[in-house]
Amino acid sequence: MKCSEFREQIEAGAPTGGELRHHAANCRNCAEYAAVAGWSGALLQSGRVNGIGPGFQRLWAEIQQRNENTWAGALSFSFMRLVPYLAAFSLILLVIGTMGYRAGRQRNLNTVLWLAGSSRQFAGTIAPDLSKQPAGTLGLYQP
Amino acid sequence: MLAETALWYGSVTVVESQDPDQHLVVRAQAGDREAFEAIYSRYQGPIARLAANMTRRPDDAPDLVQEIFTKIYFSLDRVRSDVPFRPWLYRVAGNHCLDYLRKQKRQPRTDSLNPEYDVGWIASTSPDPARGSEARDLVDKLFHNLRPRDRWLLVMKEIEGLSLDEMAAITGMAHSALKVALFRARKRMQKQYQLLRQRTTT
Numbered sequence: 001m002k003c004s005e006f007r008e009q010i011e012a013g014a015p016t017g018g019e020l021r022h023h024a025a026n027c028r029n030c031a032e033y034a035a036v037a038g039w040s041g042a043l044l045q046s047g048r049v050n051g052i053g054p055g056f057q058r059l060w061a062e063i064q065q066r067n068e069n070t071w072a073g074a075l076s077f078s079f080m081r082l083v084p085y086l087a088a089f090s091l092i093l094l095v096i097g098t099m100g101y102r103a104g105r106q107r108n109l110n111t112v113l114w115l116a117g118s119s120r121q122f123a124g125t126i127a128p129d130l131s132k133q134p135a136g137t138l139g140l141y142q143p
Numbered sequence: 144m145l146a147e148t149a150l151w152y153g154s155v156t157v158v159e160s161q162d163p164d165q166h167l168v169v170r171a172q173a174g175d176r177e178a179f180e181a182i183y184s185r186y187q188g189p190i191a192r193l194a195a196n197m198t199r200r201p202d203d204a205p206d207l208v209q210e211i212f213t214k215i216y217f218s219l220d221r222v223r224s225d226v227p228f229r230p231w232l233y234r235v236a237g238n239h240c241l242d243y244l245r246k247q248k249r250q251p252r253t254d255s256l257n258p259e260y261d262v263g264w265i266a267s268t269s270p271d272p273a274r275g276s277e278a279r280d281l282v283d284k285l286f287h288n289l290r291p292r293d294r295w296l297l298v299m300k301e302i303e304g305l306s307l308d309e310m311a312a313i314t315g316m317a318h319s320a321l322k323v324a325l326f327r328a329r330k331r332m333q334k335q336y337q338l339l340r341q342r343t344t345t
Contacts, residue, residue: 039329053191
């Protein structure tokens with residue numbers, strides 16, 4: 001029997017007879033291990049104290065009070081479990097929204113620039129040459 | 144306790160783990176008060192005993208148990224379905240008591256034993272229930288000078304009677320490390336006992 005097996009069996013509360021006794025007789029360390037374990041177990045069993053918990057009503061009242069005091073506690077567990085997913089979803093929406101907004105701004109700017117460019121061209125094309133006399137414009141002016 | 148059922152299907156062995164607390168935990172996670180009450184009534188006794196023995200203050204046990212179970216209630220959503228509930232519960236309770244002990248002001252005690260006490264019987268391995276109050280007083284004094292973690296290990300093993308497997312699941316320690324830690328804790332307690340006896344005789 002190995003020392004580790006011996007100690008496993010001592011911890012499992014195996015009766016110290018037969019093979020265990022034989023091992024302890026030949027291994028000083030394991031003999032000490034068993035003696036100290038026996039002493040400690042006997043002492044703590046004799047010197048144990050009993051405690052009692054409060055009634056469930058008192059515990060539940062405390063839980064309810066904490067629930068009211070914390071905003072997170074007001075949320076049900078099922079909703080609480082959704083919180084990380086909701087946060088991730090909100091973040092994705094925020095990223096998409098920001099990208100969309102930037103793209104939209106760029107498109108609007110392009111449109112404005114395009115319109116501005118077109119109107120200048122348009123204005124240059126059909127604006128009347130005010131330096132000419134009306135009759136000249138109509139082709140009636142004969143210098 | 145984790146119940147394991149091995150089923151043989153042709154060439155495939157299926158190990159089915161069934162935690163008896165799991166259905167209660169799932170219901171409690173959904174906000175079912177009765178399920179949480181069932182968990183409480185199942186475990187409040189052992190947890191109260193653990194707290195009373197670790198702190199050696201039975202009068203503080205109701206408050207400690209209330210704090211522990213309040214913490215457990217608000218942490219239920221973190222309990223995974225594939226992890227047994229009982230070791231998790233003991234870990235939360237043990238850590239709470241360790242925090243409590245660390246917060247206590249450590250005042251070195253120079254107590255000696257009551258000279259009328261005959262504690263020689265402790266050398267024998269059979270506990271004597273008639274000497275309960277003497278033994279309680281002795282353990283109070285010995286525990287006062289023990290490290291909180293030593294107290295935790297000793298209470299789980301010697302008083303709660305947990306197996307090495309359960310203690311390994313609770314503490315996250317390997318069996319070999321646990322055996323060494325238990326042996327050292329016991330030796331430290333024994334040394335305290337010898338010091339106390341020397342002080343008494345001198």
